[in-house]
Amino acid sequence: MSEQRDRPNAIEKALQLLLAFQTQRASWGVRELAAHLGFSPATVQRLLKSLKAYHFVEQDAETRQYRLGHVYYRFLEVLQSQYPVTREAAPIMRRLSYETGETVHLNVIDGRERLCIDSVESPQALKAGMPIGNRSPLYAGASSKCLLAFCPDAFVEAYLAEEELKPLTPNTARSVGLLRAELKSIRAKGFAESLAERTLGLGSLSVPVFGHGGNAVAALSLAIPELRYGDPVHKARCLALLQEAGRELSQRVGHTGPYPPG
Incomplete structure (x- = not known):
């Protein structure tokens, strides 16, 4: 039971996924990201699909790699205003x-x-x-x-x-x-x-x-x-x-x- 409680839920997995995008590693392929996070490729693909729908990530049409989306500029404006x-x-x-x-x-x-x-x-x-x-x-x-x-x-x-x-x-x-x-x-x-x-x-x-x-x-x-x-x-x-x-x-x-x- 304790192991189940320690496992990240879907929201926590999505947050870990987003935090993987850093200056030194700004884009990821599905399998690379899955290996980095220790998630299954199917889980990462599902999370990326949901995040992409809300513009938290976007996918390069040529390389098929994912990067952070433009929605963060909205957050930046809010933070700067505060x-x-x-x-x-x-x-x-x-x-x-x-x-x-x-x-x-x-x-x-x-x-x-x-x-x-x-x-x-x-x-x-x-x-x-x-x-x-x-x-x-x-x-x-x-x-x-x-x-x-x-x-x-x-x-x-x-x-x-x-x-x-x-x-x-x-x-x-x-x-x-x-x-x-x-x-x-x-x-x-x-x-x-x-x-x-x-x-x-x-x-x-x-x-x-x-x-x-x-x-x-x-x-x-x-x-x-x-x-x-x-x-x-x-x-x-x-x-x-x-x-x-x-x-x-x-x-x-x-x-x-x-x-x-x-």
Whole structure:
């Protein structure tokens, strides 16, 4: 009886199926997905048919593989309308992208990861992309480290004690001691920077966004190709504009003290 209770029902199976679609694996064939989930191909086919009817998934006519459907854009609009930081950030992000010529993205902590919740792509041919929904560990990249640095001390200490630092590139932090020192430096400077820590060829700058009471609610960031990141004049200009944007956005979402807080 206990084994039967532990078996996922149809709704749980459908949710597990949808969660299998990730940035690193955006499309699946029926048999591949069945093997990945441990379900029978017939079960996966039946679930996909139902999900397709409501546009949660769609099927490529040529490859016959399934990918997420367009219905999620409706959810995205609802989510963005519910979070003041996203609403307030939109015009600031568009202006910042225009002024710097770089990709601007807004990030929050989701569990133990950085999650991109909004992005404005660079208008230049050579650009660094940051799609909405992109995730990364909190120890790799400027936006991740910025979010972690301005978290409450208890969260930071618990994270450092429990998280295994798996290098994503040769430049990713490899020891808790070095990461702890870098987080302290980020707090002191009020911004984070990184080069090829998460993706080779990509540099990044990030500043915290504070809400009412001085709590960090998000990180506003620039993704910059290494070619332009290595230009000290361009990098300095980008940082100055980013810091001003972070200050303005913080004020718009209720922060009244100094930026960043001491």
